[in-house]
Amino acid sequence: MSQTTSQTDYSALIEPTRVHSRLYYDPDIFQEELEKIWYRTWVYVGHTSEIPNKNDYVTKSIGPMPILMVRDREGEIRLLLNKCPHRGNQLCAYQKGNRTTFTCPYHSWTFNTNGDLMGYALPEGYEGTDKKGLGLGKVPRIAVYRGFIFGSMAHEGPTIEEHLGGAKASLDQLLDNSPTGELDLTVGFLQHRTKANWKFMVENETDGYHPGFVHSSIFQVAQSGIANLYGSDSTALTRDFGNGHTEFDLRPEWRKLDTPLGWFGTTADRLPAYVKAMNESYGADRARQIMIDGTPHIMIFPNLFIAEIQLFVIQPISVDESIQHVTALQFKGGEDINRRLRQQTMGSVGPAGFLLADDTEMYERNHRGSKIRDPEWLVLTRGLHRERLDENGYRIAHSTDETTQRGIWRHYLKLMTEAQP
Amino acid sequence: MTATHSLSLLRHADGRTVEQLTALSLLDLHHHVSQFLFKEARLQDTHAYDDWEALWTDDATYWVPANGHDTDPELQMSILYDNRSRIGIRVKQLKTGRRHTQTPRSELARTISNIELVSVADHELDVIANAVIFEDNMRGETIWAARNEYRLRLVDGAFKLVRKKVGLVNNHKPIFTLSFLV
Numbered sequence: 081m082s083q084t085t086s087q088t089d090y091s092a093l094i095e096p097t098r099v100h101s102r103l104y105y106d107p108d109i110f111q112e113e114l115e116k117i118w119y120r121t122w123v124y125v126g127h128t129s130e131i132p133n134k135n136d137y138v139t140k141s142i143g144p145m146p147i148l149m150v151r152d153r154e155g156e157i158r159l160l161l162n163k164c165p166h167r168g169n170q171l172c173a174y175q176k177g178n179r180t181t182f183t184c185p186y187h188s189w190t191f192n193t194n195g196d197l198m199g200y201a202l203p204e205g206y207e208g209t210d211k212k213g214l215g216l217g218k219v220p221r222i223a224v225y226r227g228f229i230f231g232s233m234a235h236e237g238p239t240i241e242e243h244l245g246g247a248k249a250s251l252d253q254l255l256d257n258s259p260t261g262e263l264d265l266t267v268g269f270l271q272h273r274t275k276a277n278w279k280f281m282v283e284n285e286t287d288g289y290h291p292g293f294v295h296s297s298i299f300q301v302a303q304s305g306i307a308n309l310y311g312s313d314s315t316a317l318t319r320d321f322g323n324g325h326t327e328f329d330l331r332p333e334w335r336k337l338d339t340p341l342g343w344f345g346t347t348a349d350r351l352p353a354y355v356k357a358m359n360e361s362y363g364a365d366r367a368r369q370i371m372i373d374g375t376p377h378i379m380i381f382p383n384l385f386i387a388e389i390q391l392f393v394i395q396p397i398s399v400d401e402s403i404q405h406v407t408a409l410q411f412k413g414g415e416d417i418n419r420r421l422r423q424q425t426m427g428s429v430g431p432a433g434f435l436l437a438d439d440t441e442m443y444e445r446n447h448r449g450s451k452i453r454d455p456e457w458l459v460l461t462r463g464l465h466r467e468r469l470d471e472n473g474y475r476i477a478h479s480t481d482e483t484t485q486r487g488i489w490r491h492y493l494k495l496m497t498e499a500q501p
Numbered sequence: 502m503t504a505t506h507s508l509s510l511l512r513h514a515d516g517r518t519v520e521q522l523t524a525l526s527l528l529d530l531h532h533h534v535s536q537f538l539f540k541e542a543r544l545q546d547t548h549a550y551d552d553w554e555a556l557w558t559d560d561a562t563y564w565v566p567a568n569g570h571d572t573d574p575e576l577q578m579s580i581l582y583d584n585r586s587r588i589g590i591r592v593k594q595l596k597t598g599r600r601h602t603q604t605p606r607s608e609l610a611r612t613i614s615n616i617e618l619v620s621v622a623d624h625e626l627d628v629i630a631n632a633v634i635f636e637d638n639m640r641g642e643t644i645w646a647a648r649n650e651y652r653l654r655l656v657d658g659a660f661k662l663v664r665k666k667v668g669l670v671n672n673h674k675p676i677f678t679l680s681f682l683v
Contacts (some may be wrong), residue, residue, distance in 0.1 A: 268578040301593035373524035431679040441602040
């Protein structure tokens with residue numbers, strides 16, 4: 081690993097209850113984030129359902145860098161770097177497909193789906209050259225947790241279980257809502273280009289203070305129970321799992337409501353096939369509890385956000401540009417609920433979404449504001465006086481409190497300052 | 502001056518209101534269709550939300566696909582896929598004054614061109630056209646380009662929008678917020 085000599089004293093920019101605006105706009109800090117976060121820690125890449133068959137591939141990313149997520153001819157999942165090792169040409173120009181080999185259009189070097197070099201054109205010119213070592217670059221570590229594929233560019237580091245920690249329970253909660261325990265994420269992603277630093281997105285995903293204001297226009301004109309979750313009287317919680325992972329725990333509110341599918345703004349009689357499948361899979365009592373508790377709202381650092389009915393992947397492009405990739409969650413074996421999940425997702429998120437277009441407006445205003453010199457420090461004190469530990473030792477507070485942002489920055493500071501392996 | 506509504510009516514040369522589209526010459530029809538598409542463009546550019554909403558039929562579909570131009574919006578994600586009820590919500594949200602991405606509103610000018618009639622029946626026709634839209638907002642200046650498909654219906658002597666598909670040429674790539682009426 082190349083060592084980056086930091087010019088930045090991060091402990092002078094990140095305090096427990098305030099952060100310095102420079103963290104959002106300084107291009108040197110962005111470069112250092114690539115080395116210390118994006119090209120080192122576990123980053124969400126994609127889902128196994130996107131490449132169900134041998135030789136399926138789809139173009140994904142780790143940070144700004146494109147990655148080919150491949151199921152090779154043996155059925156193993158590979159994360160390959162999309163760069164021909166000969167002259168550095170972008171190898172694959174397509175978004176997805178199924179192919180047994182990748183051939184570089186420049187000099188016809190050909191690779192199999194596990195990244196090994198199979199052959200090159202006019203091979204007599206390479207007499208004595210060993211093809212080993214001329215394969216595609218590979219993401220050194222791959223981990224799959226119940227279908228979620230993560231990659232780490234570091235050869236060593238924490239396991240995915242250590243990285244996810246308590247957040248694993250929220251992924252389990254999500255998969256419990258599927259009659260088969262599985263997701264099927266194949267309806268396509270919307271890609272929302274955003275002129276703002278990626279951290280504004282990560283922080284906002286579990287900011288429960290904003291919905292009542294940023295989204296008041298849609299709450300006014302469409303029936304939505306969301307606003308109540310983030311009002312003074314809400315019993316919903318923010319939680320800091322550590323390792324930068326944060327969530328809203330909405331279950332206290334849904335349990336008060338005590339109605340299966342109330343979390344989704346509907347009732348059991350409207351989705352009979354789904355309810356039947358859930359009852360058959362889990363038994364009526366357990367299925368009822370799952371359908372009352374609903375799906376999680378969790379931001380898994382640094383880039384996977386599950387927002388009840390959608391899955392977002394946050395991709396940093398440069399210090400002032402990011403892409404929000406988003407798709408509808410789809411439960412394998414839940415056709416009637418899946419249709420509603422798609423319809424609600426298309427209405428609320430993406431570039432034209434009733435919700436996300438306004439969030440994204442805030443991100444872009446956040447970013448422009450960060451460059452204004454006074455005040456330089458941004459305040460994260462909300463809810464300090466009512467922060468407490470839950471039964472597992474995780475920090476929790478009211479759904480509108482900044483326990484989550486403080487947790488994200490605590491982890492960020494650790495990553496940016498700890499010794500590199 | 503003649504009221505806008507009565508200008509919108511399709512008339513024969515002798516002043517009678519058109520009752521069947523097939524009774525018009527293709528030249529006349531092309532003119533009427535063009536005028537309708539230009540009017541829709543103007544209502545969108547000037548944020549005349551109520552007048553724009555009134556163009557739609559009750560069975561309307563307003564669709565902006567993603568990831569290509571031949572996807573199935575019932576099965577795959579689209580940037581926008583509104584039925585009549587959701588068109589109404591979209592307009593209501595814009596009118597609250599707190600649709601922050603449109604407060605202040607985008608400054609817009611669009612050009613509709615390459616208008617081709619595809620098929621004509623007695624009361625409905627299909628038409629395709631290209632649209633180039635210049636948007637200016639706080640983020641900056643953005644140019645949008647689309648190959649559009651429309652279905653228009655003759656209702657009480659005037660055109661209504663039954664279906665509009667906005668095929669952004671770059672819909673397979675990341676795009677900026679699209680919160681004005683496209």
